[in-house]
Amino acid sequence: MAKEQHEFQAETKQLLDLMVHSIYTNHEIFLRELISNASDAIDKVHFEALTNRDLLEGDESYEIFLVPDKESHTLTISDNGIGMNLEEVIENIGTIAKSGTKAFLEKLKEAKESDASVSDKDMIGQFGVGFYSAFMVADRVVITTRKAGEKQAVRWESDGSGSFTTEECEKEKRGTSITLFLGKDFYGDSTEENYEDQYTLERLVKKYSDYVRYPIKMNWESEEMPRDKDGKIIPDSKPEKKVEIRTLNSMQPLWTKGKSDITQDEYNEFYKNQFHDWENPMEIFHVNAEGAVEFTALMFIPENAPFNLYHADFEPGLQLYSRHVFIMDKCKDLLPDYLRFVKGLVDSPDLSLNISRELLQQSRELKVIGKNLEKTILKTLAKQLEKEREKYEKFWAQFGKSLKIGVYGSIYSGGDTKDKLKDLLLFETSKEGKLTSLKEYKERMPESQKKIFYATGKDKAIIDELPQMELLREKGLEVLYLTDPVDEFCIEALHEYDGKEFQSISRGELDLGDAESEQEKKETENIAKENGDLMKDIKEALGDKVGEVKVSSRLKSSAVCLVASAEGPSLSMEQTFSDMDNPMFKAKRILEINPKHDLFGRLQQLHDAGKDSQEFKDYCDMLYTQALLIEGIMPDDPVAFANKVAKLMAK
Ligand SMILES: Nc1ncnc2c1ncn2[C@@H]1O[C@H](COP(=O)(O)OP(=O)(O)OP(=O)(O)O)[C@@H](O)[C@H]1O
Numbered sequence: 001m002a003k004e005q006h007e008f009q010a011e012t013k014q015l016l017d018l019m020v021h022s023i024y025t026n027h028e029i030f031l032r033e034l035i036s037n038a039s040d041a042i043d044k045v046h047f048e049a050l051t052n053r054d055l056l057e058g059d060e061s062y063e064i065f066l067v068p069d070k071e072s073h074t075l076t077i078s079d080n081g082i083g084m085n086l087e088e089v090i091e092n093i094g095t096i097a098k099s100g101t102k103a104f105l106e107k108l109k110e111a112k113e114s115d116a117s118v119s120d121k122d123m124i125g126q127f128g129v130g131f132y133s134a135f136m137v138a139d140r141v142v143i144t145t146r147k148a149g150e151k152q153a154v155r156w157e158s159d160g161s162g163s164f165t166t167e168e169c170e171k172e173k174r175g176t177s178i179t180l181f182l183g184k185d186f187y188g189d190s191t192e193e194n195y196e197d198q199y200t201l202e203r204l205v206k207k208y209s210d211y212v213r214y215p216i217k218m219n220w221e222s223e224e225m226p227r228d229k230d231g232k233i234i235p236d237s238k239p240e241k242k243v244e245i246r247t248l249n250s251m252q253p254l255w256t257k258g259k260s261d262i263t264q265d266e267y268n269e270f271y272k273n274q275f276h277d278w279e280n281p282m283e284i285f286h287v288n289a290e291g292a293v294e295f296t297a298l299m300f301i302p303e304n305a306p307f308n309l310y311h312a313d314f315e316p317g318l319q320l321y322s323r324h325v326f327i328m329d330k331c332k333d334l335l336p337d338y339l340r341f342v343k344g345l346v347d348s349p350d351l352s353l354n355i356s357r358e359l360l361q362q363s364r365e366l367k368v369i370g371k372n373l374e375k376t377i378l379k380t381l382a383k384q385l386e387k388e389r390e391k392y393e394k395f396w397a398q399f400g401k402s403l404k405i406g407v408y409g410s411i412y413s414g415g416d417t418k419d420k421l422k423d424l425l426l427f428e429t430s431k432e433g434k435l436t437s438l439k440e441y442k443e444r445m446p447e448s449q450k451k452i453f454y455a456t457g458k459d460k461a462i463i464d465e466l467p468q469m470e471l472l473r474e475k476g477l478e479v480l481y482l483t484d485p486v487d488e489f490c491i492e493a494l495h496e497y498d499g500k501e502f503q504s505i506s507r508g509e510l511d512l513g514d515a516e517s518e519q520e521k522k523e524t525e526n527i528a529k530e531n532g533d534l535m536k537d538i539k540e541a542l543g544d545k546v547g548e549v550k551v552s553s554r555l556k557s558s559a560v561c562l563v564a565s566a567e568g569p570s571l572s573m574e575q576t577f578s579d580m581d582n583p584m585f586k587a588k589r590i591l592e593i594n595p596k597h598d599l600f601g602r603l604q605q606l607h608d609a610g611k612d613s614q615e616f617k618d619y620c621d622m623l624y625t626q627a628l629l630i631e632g633i634m635p636d637d638p639v640a641f642a643n644k645v646a647k648l649m650a651k
Pocket residue numbers: 033037038041079081082083084092093128129130131132175176276
């Protein structure tokens with residue numbers, strides 16, 4: 001096959017451009033990234049060889065080799081891992097499959113558009129770029145790779161601009177060799193970032209890749225004075241060059257060390273290296289358990305939620321080891337889905353090495369371990385909420401959504417998830433602009449208050465403006481602000497907290513539970529009776545836009561509001577369903593009119609003058625459209641509304 005030229009995918013070009021223009025100043029991490037890819041590739045061949053030994057072609061000593069070359073100013077990183085064939089090189093290296101990457105690039109663009117002071121550097125730190133980081137230090141990169149079990153090797157080459165080439169080549173050993181043609185700032189004794197220098201490479205391997213489970217080797221050059229047979233240095237002789245193969249990393253898995261022997265830095269470096277993150281973790285769990293099942297687990301909560309956490313392509317799960325030997329990546333059967341953001345590994349002598357995924361799912365050991373880990377994480381979070389509020393709120397900002405989805409999901413999965421999570425939930429509230437837990441809300445409830453009130457809206461400011469809020473504010477009743485679409489689904493799933501039901505201020509009857517409200521309710525009922533015809537005729541004028549028109553007892557100074565019936569979804573749930581292309585879930589809309597507003601008198605007048613008049617019909621329509629706008633819902637025909645308002649203004 002002749003040499004072929006390929007264009008990088010648009011997103012890849014963008015990412016490469018960011019890399020080449022050195023937005024990330026910590027260039028040295030390229031080595032960690034390439035070593036960790038090499039280690040992953042060895043994991044893969046190791047795993048596949050469990051069922052197909054032929055893949056190894058007799059070469060079972062897994063290793064990663066670094067070859068710096070001062071003549072050509074190159075650094076080559078070789079592994080005898082799984083390797084890639086032509087299709088895989090093009091697919092894996094030329095395109096970015098992860099939708100998270102695309103989301104990241106979009107987010108970067110948006111952030112820069114809305115705030116010019118945001119630099120690429122601020123953003124890139126939140127994101128791993130893997131192989132492409134090679135272009136931070138190299139002007140040109142050549143990959144030669146041969147897939148285990150296949151004969152044909154491939155040579156891939158690119159200078160990191162718009163394109164790359166591929167051609168067939170020979171390669172004796174399976175696996176991948178990546179040669180970096182170092183840029184002029186990255187070799188020679190005059191720079192600290194001298195990546196052809198063995199001492200620099202040794203330091204970086206120790207710093208970033210010490211726990212990689214395979215030996216990272218290098219030809220180590222040294223000079224020694226010649227000695228005589230008694231071991232004495234021969235006087236006036238010249239030093240002799242010596243080359244020996246040296247393993248640079250200790251390879252001792254961190255989790256096998258005693259907790260007290262591990263420093264915070266060691267945990268952090270291990271995490272970043274093993275789980276491809278650029279930032280230290282927010283929380284670390286190191287669990288050693290003996291008993292029914294023996295295991296060690298090392299788990300981490302990242303500092304930031306990955307951009308694709310809720311995308312279909314996000315793969316949650318922990319790594320599994322048995323007696324320090326890797327069994328599998330991303331085992332989903334250990335932790336519940338609401339902890340999908342937790343990264344980590346479990347090492348247990350009670351797990352079998354050759355177990356298939358299917359059998360593993362049913363394994364009793366795995367269930368025991370999973371339960372233990374879930375409990376550990378939840379206990380730590382609960383303690384943090386109580387004792388380290390600020391830290392918990394930081395966690396909540398990143399991963400709270402996951403817990404809320406977990407509560408909602410428990411409607412379908414059954415089980416006790418919602419009970420486990422209900423005390424970990426936080427909501428914004430009308431009190432003091434702080435986040436509140438349900439327990440704290442309940443403790444503040446006056447005795448007369450029977451229900452926990454909540455309001456939904458895009459943000460706090462919009463909810464504050466809702467006409468329904470006015471009455472509750474006046475009565476000093478606290479309201480939870482549900483600003484995330486998943487919030488209301490979560491509250492629905494909970495149904496009640498510690499004996500107190502939830503009550504939306506925009507759904508069903510609003511029972512404030514005080515004597516005054518009772519009195520107001522009676523008055524409203526009387527007004528409703530007296531104005532039965534008016535309500536009926538407004539409903540008739542609006543047709544099926546609304547399910548019902550009522551006299552309201554929940555409004556103070558606003559003329560109207562739109563609420564949903566207690567049965568069926570709320571207006572904001574309807575919106576969420578429609579955003580998810582599920583438009584059949586419709587709220588039953590109830591238009592409520594304030595009898596104390598001057599407009600009510602005007603409506604009565606128009607109605608008395610003739611319910612079939614165009615003016616009465618226009619008023620009904622304008623009232624309804626106003627109520628829609630207050631809810632943040634765009635009317636079907638905004639032009640007609642504007643025209644009616646203009647006509648009225650001109651009068
Ligand atoms: N040494 C290697 N041997 C075999 N395949 C490799 C090697 N290096 C990279 N690859 C393939 O190329 C893909 C892309 O690598 P890249 O480093 O860009 O991302 P990643 O490792 O998947 O993700 P990240 O590093 O961000 O966690 C890998 O998933 C792997 O399939």
